[in-house]
Amino acid sequence: MSLSVGIVGLPNAGKSTLFNALTRAGAAVGNYPFTTIEPNTGMVPVPDTRLDRLAELFHPPKVIPAMVTFTDIAGLVRGASRGEGLGNKFLGHIRECDAIALVVRDFEDTDITHVEGSVDPVRDIDVIELELQLADLETVTKRLEKVGKTVRLQKEKEQATEAVAxxxxxxxxxxxxxxxRTMQLGADERATxxxxxxxxxxxxxxxxxxxxGAAIAEPSAAVRGRAAQGGADVVxxxxxxEAELAExxxxxxxxxxxDLGIAEPGLDLLARHAYGLLDLITFFTAGEKEVRAWxxxxxLTALDAAxxxxxxxxxxxxxxxxxDAEDLLAAGSYNALKEHGKQRLEGKDYVMRDGDVVHFRFNL
Structure with a gap:
């Protein structure tokens, strides 16, 4: 499974600086709009202390974390949904991602211009969200016109009528x-x-x-409220x-x-948020040859995990x-785990849990 998160925002919001820190990929950084035109992509490991502790237990030659792909997408501007600022191309790059990290600027710097003329993160969220909504509205309207014609065909009328609704x-x-994302949609509706x-x-x-100096501060009530209104988390x-830390x-x-009073890198926090956006869990395979997070x-079930x-x-x-990873770590070995009755045999319909350590038996 490959999880892709698109980093979007207005020009000069700090997207490429953030991306560089995430991936150390050296994406271009500049004080002018559209420094980034083609998206840069980088893989980022998801921090997980359970993986580190399992590696210490088994000492394998390979330790492989779960990964998130971050894509640095060029800055959007007002009118992007109408093609302003190469908007159509950039919106197409966002469509290829599974989740969105919307970067908004909340610091003053006379050396870094702001495309809107002033620093206002709530307004910037509004600008980006509006452009994405307008693009979606155009997409849905076009599909409605197409499906509306299908309703007139008796053979597909019932299915088309449901799609229209x-x-x-x-x-x-x-x-x-x-x-x-703020709508309550059933599985059939999402399939449509x-x-x-x-x-x-x-x-x-x-x-x-x-x-x-504000890295340990909480987001303002206004930003948190605006993000919640759109069904989004805030980091x-x-x-x-983060750029200095990466060096x-x-x-x-x-x-x-x-020295800065920061408990953990912000990028670790972001990677975990990105990982959780799609409601993913982590399971492990662990042994002397390899410890890996999946x-x-x-x-989903054990069959899906297999x-x-x-x-x-x-x-x-x-x-x-x-x-469970914690049970295995406490036991110290698979043999001790079995002696304590902490290892289970499960069938293909078993629903996997976060932190499961699994070994599959199968016939070739």
Whole structure:
């Protein structure tokens, strides 16, 4: 499974600085709009102390964390939904992502211009959300016109009529100024919308880029309220601090953060938020050869988990030997775990839990 998060926002909000810190990929940074035109992409590990502790237990040659793909998308501006500022191209890049990290600037700097003329993170959220909603509204309206013609065909009339009802409800919701992610939609309704790749249906986290001295502050009530209105979480990060942190040796980062009074890197927090946006869980495979964290949608089964590792595991599935990571760590070995009765044998319909350590038995 590959989770892709698009980093979006107005020009000069700090998107590329944040991306550089996340991935150390050296994306271009400049004080003018549209420094980034083609999206930069980088893989970022999801911090998980359970993985680190399992690695200490087994000492394998390979330790592989779960990963999140971040894509640095060029700055959007007012009118992007109408093609302003190469908006159509940039909106297309967002459609390819599973989730959105909306970066808004909340610091003053006379050396860094603001495309809107002043610093106002709530307004900036409004600008981006409006452009995404307008783009979705156009997409839904076009589909309604197409499906409306199908209603006249008796053979497909019932199915098309149901689709029209869903599309009209989504259109009205967007027309009221609200993103699709805030709608209550059933599985069939979501299936109707799936191939539209609606931008505002994606889960979103608002990343408030603050000055270095405000990195430990809570987001303002206004920003938190506006984000909640759009069904989004909020994370406060100083992209400048994260960029400086990324340049340090790993051994020096703890002291650097401690001097600033910061408990953990903001990027670790963002990676976990991004991971949680799509309601993913982590399960592990652990042994002397490899300890690895795997992503899985919450609610999926042992058979789905087996297929995530390899299709042969799913085709020849016999059973799953499952334990909780904390139980395994407390026991100190698989043998001790079994002696304590903490390892279970589960079938293909077992619903996986976050923190499961699993070994699959299968026939080739």
């Amino acid at each position: 869903v599309l009209q409800r989504v259109r009205d919701h967007l027309d009221g100024g609200a993103p699709v 919308l799936h191939d539209l790749w609606l931008l505002t249906a994606n889960p979103m986290v608002v990343v408030v880029n603050v000055a270095e 406060v990060i100083s992209a400048r601090i 340090l040796e790993p051994a020096d980062r703890g002291a650097f953060l401690a 992503q899985l949608r919450r609610g 297929a995530t590792i390899h299709t042969d595991f799913a085709k020849g599935f016999i059973r799953a030997e499952v334990s």
